[in-house]
Amino acid sequence: MAYVESDSQEEGAMNQTEHQNRVKLPESLTNEMGKVAATLPDWQLDAGLLSPRTWAEYRSALRGLTGMSEVIATCDALLNQVGGDGFAVLELGPLLDACGSPENGLRAVTALLSLLASPLRAFDRWPLWKPLGTNTDIDPMRATGTGYNPLHIDVVNSTLPPDYSALLCIRPDPRGRGESLVSQLRRAVSRLGPADLRLLSEEAYRDGSFHDLTGVGREWNPFPVLDGLSKSKGFVRFTAKMLAGADPDDPHTKAARALEQELIAQQRRFLLNRGDLVIVNQHLCCHGREPLGDGQEQLHPDERRLLLQIFLRNPEATV
Numbered sequence: 487m488a489y490v491e492s493d494s495q496e497e498g499a500m501n502q503t504e505h506q507n508r509v510k511l512p513e514s515l516t517n518e519m520g521k522v523a524a525t526l527p528d529w530q531l532d533a534g535l536l537s538p539r540t541w542a543e544y545r546s547a548l549r550g551l552t553g554m555s556e557v558i559a560t561c562d563a564l565l566n567q568v569g570g571d572g573f574a575v576l577e578l579g580p581l582l583d584a585c586g587s588p589e590n591g592l593r594a595v596t597a598l599l600s601l602l603a604s605p606l607r608a609f610d611r612w613p614l615w616k617p618l619g620t621n622t623d624i625d626p627m628r629a630t631g632t633g634y635n636p637l638h639i640d641v642v643n644s645t646l647p648p649d650y651s652a653l654l655c656i657r658p659d660p661r662g663r664g665e666s667l668v669s670q671l672r673r674a675v676s677r678l679g680p681a682d683l684r685l686l687s688e689e690a691y692r693d694g695s696f697h698d699l700t701g702v703g704r705e706w707n708p709f710p711v712l713d714g715l716s717k718s719k720g721f722v723r724f725t726a727k728m729l730a731g732a733d734p735d736d737p738h739t740k741a742a743r744a745l746e747q748e749l750i751a752q753q754r755r756f757l758l759n760r761g762d763l764v765i766v767n768q769h770l771c772c773h774g775r776e777p778l779g780d781g782q783e784q785l786h787p788d789e790r791r792l793l794l795q796i797f798l799r800n801p802e803a804t805v
Contacts, residue, residue, distance in 0.1 A: 579761025661779020
């Protein structure tokens with residue numbers, strides 16, 4: 487069950503997110519990017535990643551724009567400082583408007599992300615930007631469901647999960663709910679005892695299937711939650727979904743539940759507005775979602791919440 491803060495705590499946490507983790511593009515940079523967007527080529531992919539040519543063209547088009555280096559430096563600090571929160575929210579609604587069309591807007595956002603890492607299409611049967619709409623007929627816990635989507639990292643059952651996971655809000659929940667959740671994995675791990683750490687380091691956890699994937703290494707199922715690698719290279723392979731049918735008396739389940747409780751106790755909650763792009767460094771941070779507002783069945787599918795998901799890979803990562 488999701489952790490619910492008191493009203494005062496919740497308001498403070500949301501305000502803290504607004505001030506500390508939100509990045510707003512300067513108006514002049516937004517206008518410049520809007521003009522450049524129409525000149526950007528369609529992206530081409532190579533083994534799931536932006537092709538070297540597309541990556542170079544996107545970076546060249548944006549890198550020299552006034553104010554861009556400061557924006558990228560701010561994002562890099564928020565995402566990659568080992569002791570930091572490991573996430574950032576870019577307010578890109580004005581950029582989408584300045585680009586004039588959805589296609590130009592998505593190219594501009596993709597080019598912006600290419601200055602941080604290389605965009606990755608991990609799921610072969612989906613486009614680079616995977617649509618995550620709202621489906622009232624599936625398990626509410628799923629990414630496109632209407633219920634609580636518990637804390638997790640994406641592609642948890644692989645040897646090399648995406649370095650970053652990003653979600654672009656195209657349409658917020660008209661019912662005003664569906665708050666995003668984030669929690670710093672490494673801080674939670676640091677509060678566990680030696681017995682739990684030992685159990686979490688054993689290959690005893692399973693989640694989902696593994697097929698039609700590119701750029702994420704090999705299947706690792708069962709896997710350890712803690713892989714023993716450095717914070718910049720390794721992952722805390724956690725997803726609360728793997729515990730749904732687990733034996734509650736199993737020591738490995740209890741250790742994972744202890745980690746989950748630490749994550750929930752420190753989680754941050756915030757709503758995404760249209761054009762907000764939340765980026766999560768999966769080496770440091772996990773994410774989830776609170777339930778959407780009641781009455782989703784009464785909304786037309788084209789009125790319900792819609793996000794677009796993309797992954798990023800550090801250029802130096804080895805698949």
